[in-house]
Amino acid sequence: MKRSSRKTFGIDFATIAALCLFVLAAPLAAKALKQIASIELPGPPGKRFDYLTIDYDDNYLLSAHLGAGILYVIDLATNKVVKAIPNVPGIEGVEYVPELKKVYTSDWGEDKIGVIDMRTMQVIKKIPTESKPDGSAYAAPFHKVYVSDERARAVAVIDVTSDATVKMLRFQSETGMPQYDPVAKKVYVNLQDQNVFAIINPATDTIAGRYPVGRCRGNHGMALDPPHHRAFLSCEDNNLMTVFDLDKHQPIAFLPMASDPDVIKFDPGLGRIYVACYSGAISVFEQKDPEHYRKLGDVPVAHAVHSLAVDKRTHRVYAPEQEEDGVPVARMLVFEAITN
Numbered sequence: 001m002k003r004s005s006r007k008t009f010g011i012d013f014a015t016i017a018a019l020c021l022f023v024l025a026a027p028l029a030a031k032a033l034k035q036i037a038s039i040e041l042p043g044p045p046g047k048r049f050d051y052l053t054i055d056y057d058d059n060y061l062l063s064a065h066l067g068a069g070i071l072y073v074i075d076l077a078t079n080k081v082v083k084a085i086p087n088v089p090g091i092e093g094v095e096y097v098p099e100l101k102k103v104y105t106s107d108w109g110e111d112k113i114g115v116i117d118m119r120t121m122q123v124i125k126k127i128p129t130e131s132k133p134d135g136s137a138y139a140a141p142f143h144k145v146y147v148s149d150e151r152a153r154a155v156a157v158i159d160v161t162s163d164a165t166v167k168m169l170r171f172q173s174e175t176g177m178p179q180y181d182p183v184a185k186k187v188y189v190n191l192q193d194q195n196v197f198a199i200i201n202p203a204t205d206t207i208a209g210r211y212p213v214g215r216c217r218g219n220h221g222m223a224l225d226p227p228h229h230r231a232f233l234s235c236e237d238n239n240l241m242t243v244f245d246l247d248k249h250q251p252i253a254f255l256p257m258a259s260d261p262d263v264i265k266f267d268p269g270l271g272r273i274y275v276a277c278y279s280g281a282i283s284v285f286e287q288k289d290p291e292h293y294r295k296l297g298d299v300p301v302a303h304a305v306h307s308l309a310v311d312k313r314t315h316r317v318y319a320p321e322q323e324e325d326g327v328p329v330a331r332m333l334v335f336e337a338i339t340n
Contacts, residue, residue, distance in 0.1 A: 032272075032284040032296045033317060037334040039079050041320075043068035046328025049320035050092045051135065051263065052309035055118070057098055061309060061318055063332065064091040064105070071105060073121060074332065076311065083121045088114045093136035095145050097160050104145045104158065106133035113147055113156070115163050125163050129156045135177035139187055142202040146187050148175040155189055157205050167205045171198065176220040177263075183226040184246065190219040190233065197231070197244060214251040216242040221264040223273065228290040232273050234264040241275055241285055243293055252291070257283035258298045262306035270315055270337055272296075278306040282319065282335075301333065 047067025054061055060082065061074040069089040073082045090109025096118075097104065105114035107126070113133055115125040130152035137146045138160075145158040149168070155175055157167040176190030178200075186208065187200040195217055199208040213219050218237030224230070231244040233251075239261060243253040260278035267274070271287040281298040282305070288294065301319060308319040315337040321329055 031338045031340075033282065033299045033335040034338050035333055036316075036336045037079055038321075039074060039081070039332040039334065041065065041072055041330040041332060042081060042084050043070045043072075043330045045330045046322055047330065048304070049322055050307055051094050052307060052318060052320070053094045053096055054309055054311055055096045055098075055103075056313070057101075058118070061311075061332070062094050062096060062103060063309075063318075063320055064088075064094050064307075065320070065330070066091055066108070067322075068330075069107075069109060071103070071116065072332075073118075076314075076316075079334065085116060085121055085123070087123045088116075092132075092134050093147060095136040095138050095147075097138055097140075097145070099140075100160060102160065104136060104138075104147070104160075106136055106147055108132050108134070113145075113158060127158060127163060127165060129165065130154060130168070134175075137178040137180045137187060139180040139185075139202045140182070141185065144202060144205075146178045146180070146189070146200070146202075148178055148189065150174050150176070155200070169200065169205065169207065177222040179222050179224050179231070181224055181226050181246070183229070188222065188224070188231060188246075190222055192218050192220050192236075195219060197233070197249075209249065211249040213242055213244060215254050216240055216251060221262055221275070223264045223266040225266055225268060225287070225290070227268075230287075230290055232264055232266055234261045234275050236261050239277075241273065241283065241295075253293050255285060255293060255295050257281075257285075257295070260306070263308055265308055265310045265317075267310045267312060267315055267337070269312055270339065272337065274308055274310060274317055276301075276306045276308045276319060278304055280305065282308065282317070299335075305333075 093106030103116040113127040132151040173191035173193035176192040178189040216235035221234030229246040233242040258277035258281035273285040317335040
């Protein structure tokens with residue numbers, strides 16, 4: 001989730017460039033995504049949303065309604081809400097563990113990690129953590145969920161076989177989005193106050209390295225392209241999408257995007273990177289090959305749309321919306337990827 005306490009009010013070169021690109025690339029952006037549906041959600045309108053993920057086993061979209069304290073389970077075949085799961089106050093991160101059919105939620109409202117049994121769609125346990133649990137990642141071979149305890153400057157390590165915290169990894173920075181790399185078998189986490197990319201060895205839960213991210217400022221969001229050894233960083237303090245080489249441990253590209261970026265996702269099938277920007281756009285980029293990237297444009301959406309998910313099978317993009325033309329709503333937007 002974007003750090004509201006660190007919102008930048010100044011206008012820098014990257015912001016100006018992003019605004020110019022928004023205007024110049026509008027026709028191209030319109031060809032990148034087309035809204036095909038919207039799903040009305042039962043929670044209170046006008047309340048903030050947060051992370052989404054997809055349960056590919058059951059074909060569910062799992063969406064965190066932070067302000068309402070609800071996890072939505074949406075059937076992607078019918079675009080219908082199957083369940084609105086309560087008792088997850090301030091829910092931010094959502095991590096699905098397929099072999100256990102459990103979901104782990106980062107519940108900021110009570111500084112706990114909720115454990116949901118997807119067979120019953122009920123909260124079955126709450127694991128205490130420290131301050132503002134946020135994004136999360138599952139390292140399947142190690143049976144661990146890594147949760148960014150953002151304001152505690154830590155990452156909580158949860159053993160899913162016991163549903164207990166086995167370690168707190170400490171840093172000298174607020175922690176951004178973690179991700180697990182199944183090729184390198186490493187966990188990565190953004191150290192967003194220091195503009196540093198950190199590597200965790202999940203076999204030992206020790207820090208294996210820390211590397212600067214160049215011109216990127218406030219690296220909060222992260223997505224991965226493991227086969228090509230690339231990380232994509234959402235730099236919220238200067239509105240840049242940064243491509244980070246995981247072998248050389250250095251950034252190789254910086255591309256301007258719309259202002260106030262947050263959640264970033266990668267669709268490997270189309271070679272596209274999507275960034276939800278709070279200012280009212282989804283910035284869309286193309287990976288021509290692992291060394292070359294270009295911006296396709298900024299797709300206009302409502303203000304405060306700052307999270308999204310990509311279905312890697314259908315290439316559809318899902319983004320929750322809390323307002324439309326200033327009117328409070330609670331709905332999920334559904335976009336089709338346009339490729340010609």
